[in-house]
Amino acid sequence: MRRGPSPINALFALDKPTGMTSHDVVSRVRRVLGTSRVGHAGTLDPAASGVLVIGVGQATKLLGLLTLDRKQYRATFSLGVQTTTDDAEGDSIQTAPVSPELLSYPKALEEVKGLIGEQDQVPPAYSAVSVGGKRAYAVARAGQQIELPSRHIQIFDAKLVDIDPEQATWTLDLDVSKGTYIRSIARDLGQKLGCFAHVTNLRRLTSGSISLKDCLTLAELEADGLAAIRAHLLDPxxxxxxxxxxxxxxxxxxxxxxxxxxxxxxxxxxxxxxxxxxxxxxxxxxxxxxxxxxxxxxxxxxxxxxxxx
Known part of the structure; x- marks a missing residue:
């Protein structure tokens, strides 16, 4: 890896594909550019896709200064099952029947609207929250019980996009404060409804003022390198x-x-x-x-x- 000046000093946004950690994306960017001075802001789970802000060279110094106070997501909640990770990556631990009423628009609209507001939220056990110097997911994977403190979050808006009665899923658009876990929203909503729930699909649409329209894809980056980044520069x-x-x-x-x-x-x-x-x-x-x-x-x-x- 290049140890001198980076080939570019810039912020850009990448549309992270599913199946990769945010660190995996950073590693790919490092290989493409031949420099180790690459970082990211606002971690996305491996199962999630969408807006991931990347800093290269001197721009890595900006990553901790970015507020990115609000984020928007499109999420699919699967009703009837709770998993260890609160998403489809985990094992099923509890199931319950889903009443036909929950798959009707009047009831679903009422419940989704009720999500809006300030609240305290406990992060998922499988998360990157630090507990006693260790990541929560590492403690959970070791089979140890973990109690995470709640954090104050806000759901600015929640809209019902679709219901699939056959799959027993709701698709929602969520506008939330920084630090909000969509998986926790699904988990808590499922418990409130009495049928359990988890996230089966999650896509980040915006991070602060940065949206999907500002992003380049990993394929574009690997095909065109610096030219692709310069065509998608974010104004710092x-x-x-x-x-x-x-x-x-x-x-x-x-x-x-x-x-x-x-x-x-x-x-x-x-x-x-x-x-x-x-x-x-x-x-x-x-x-x-x-x-x-x-x-x-x-x-x-x-x-x-x-x-x-």
Whole structure:
């Protein structure tokens, strides 16, 4: 793997296929680009597909700064069965008959609408949540009992897309807060309905402001490499949801050395506002305004590509 500068410094989104972990995708990107400086934001389960944000080179420093506070999914819930993993990857542990009423639109619409709102949710036992320094799924796979603390989440919207009476499934569109587990929604809903439920299909439609239309496929990446990424660059300023400031030529040198300077803003900002410093289509750094000066939080020795504003 390349240990020097990366061939590109950029954020892009990939439509993750099912059957791969998010780390598997990162490994494929590393092989295609010949660099180890690749990471991802917002893990997707192996059985799930859809939007996965990837950072390469200097852009890996942005992954922990992305808020991606809301995510949208299309999910299929299979009624009548609970599994060890709360999805189709696990073993069946409980079954119950599904009443015909639950496969009628009036009842299903009522229950789906009832999902909307703030609530406390316990993550699945088979999840990447850290417990005592170990991942929950590792503890569960070892056959040990695990009690995970609940977390506060919000379901902003829930829509019923389809019912399949023969398969006893509901297909839903869900708009949820960061950290929400769709598998837990299915598990808890099934328990409430008295028939159990698990996820049989899950596709992430959006992650923050990034949607499937912004994604390239793994096949496109492996066929066209850098050209495919450059055709699908994410604007790092937009992804970070920051104010931007285009550097003048005479401001580049102090910025390069991390020296505070007085910006020539065309508008006023409050103290402690984060500002994305841009130059000729690249993100040069993320600085903070103190009322007079902007001061360096982080600089990017190789500018991050894709700035459109």
């Amino acid at each position: 300023v937009e992804a970070l949801e920051l104010f931007s400031y285009e550097l003048a030529d005479n401001e580049c040198k102090p910025v390069m050395h991390g020296r505070p300077f007085v910006p020539q803003f065309q508008q006023s900002y409050s103290n402690n506002t984060k500002i994305a410093l841009t130059y000729k289509g690249g993100l040069a750094g993320i600085w903070r305004y103190d009322g007079t000066y902007v001061r360096c939080d982080v600089n990017f020795p190789q500018a991050i590509e894709g700035v459109c504003v």
